[in-house]
Amino acid sequence: MDLSVAAAHVLRDAGRSRPLAVVGRDPRASGEFLEAAVVAGLASSGMDVLRLGVLPTPAVAYLTPALGADLGVMLSASHNPAPDNGIKLLTRGGFKLPDAVEHEIERRLGEKWERPVGAAVGRVREAYGETERYVSHVLGSLPHRLDGLRVIVDCAHGAAHMVAPEALLRAGAEVETIGTAPDGLNINDGVGSTHLGPLREAVLSRGADVGIAYDGDADRCLAVTADGAEVDGDQIMAVLATAMRAEGRLAKDTVVATVMSNLGFKLAMRESGITVKETAVGDRYVLERMQEDGFTFGGEQSGHVIMLDHATTGDGLLTSLHLLAAMARSGKPLAELAAVMTKLPQVLVNVRNVDKSRARDAALLAAVAQAEHELGDTGRVLIRPSGTEPMIRVMVEAASHDQATEMAERLAEVVRVTCG
DSSP, rough: OHHHHHHHHHSSSSSOSOOOOEEEOSSSHHHHHHHHHHHHHHHOOOOOEEEEEOOOOHHHHHHHHHTTTTTEEEOOOTTTOOOOEEEEHHHETSSSSSHHHHHHHTTTTTTTOEEEEEEESOOOEEOOOHHHHHHHHHHHHHSSOTTTTEEEOOOOOOTTTTTTHHHHHHHEEEEESSOOOOOSSTTTOOOOOOOOHHHHHHHHTTHHHHHOOOOOOOEEEEEEEEOEEEEOHHHHHHHHHHHHTTTTTTTEEEEETTHHHHHHHHOOOOOTOOOOEEOOSSSHHHHHHHHTTTEEEOOTTOOOOOEETTTTSSHHHHHHHHHHHHOOOOOOOOHHHHSSSSSOOOEEEEEEESSSTTTTOOOHHHHHHHHHHHHGGGEEEEEEEOSSSOOOOOOEEEHHHHHHHHHHHHHHHHHHHHHH
């Protein structure tokens, strides 16, 4: 409640007599009472509130400006397990908050304020039907229908369990589903984009053309080919970027990606005449670079793909529709389209319970320099402190998986000794 009040004070339009907020959530059990607390905080501050119900994060991001709201709130912990939850705040344009605005909201937590009474208190209304507005929007962006494609979709028992199958069906695909029976506790539990095994088995056993997996709040997606191979965010971006460039729809012939993107992606883009701009890990940083420099396409290896012509944030449903449209339009299987890039073996080791402030230790930097010298132009090393845990991530790409594994373990041991 306090966070919602502080957010209302910072984000509301001071010149508007009846400011408006929209609130959505994923199916987690905790979302039921967190929603009540958030709505109470917003309404007590004098904001009218529309309760959108269970729907994806990108739907809330789209509906915030579409409904003229001053701010949007999404209750979700994305791909995390059911006991976790989080509060995502969006500006009136539907964008994630800049760091400076988040810090201002934190600063104003618990401040003294004059509470509205009587008619000045916000009113709360249900607006569950607004989901159709979002579905119509993503379908309106589709460059080609999906008729003839047999798709299995895994909704992770999450926020997309209703909208994704419906949208794919309306786009013309033949759709079968898994992970569409949320009970408040099973979100991301062995299904979804972080657990592709069940989707792979379903695609193979049912003879589908492709499988699509969303995470709990459906702001990202991954795919599985007809023969069961995983297609990650880098490959999805490679497929879409090359198609967009061929059609003259890729702004400045540029893609924005993070430092975690596979070297094979960057090499493939260079061969296709596409420039890659790198940012720190995090879709907010990808979006910031896109906005600063006038780019319209970018994303992360994890499957967060931002198509700024159609969305203000990563949108798994939107991404999957455009990926499937590329298949339908070309008449090629996903495996053939994804072959536009060759993934270099990439090994990631998470070194836990270390002092991540020492990630620039001289001994560690020397070990990294030695590893980079050994790899030459055939790979790379990335040492990255976790943003949320006492952990340092060691990522190595190399010409072979064995070489990447050996080098990653060697550097991980250096991290343990120097930062433990």
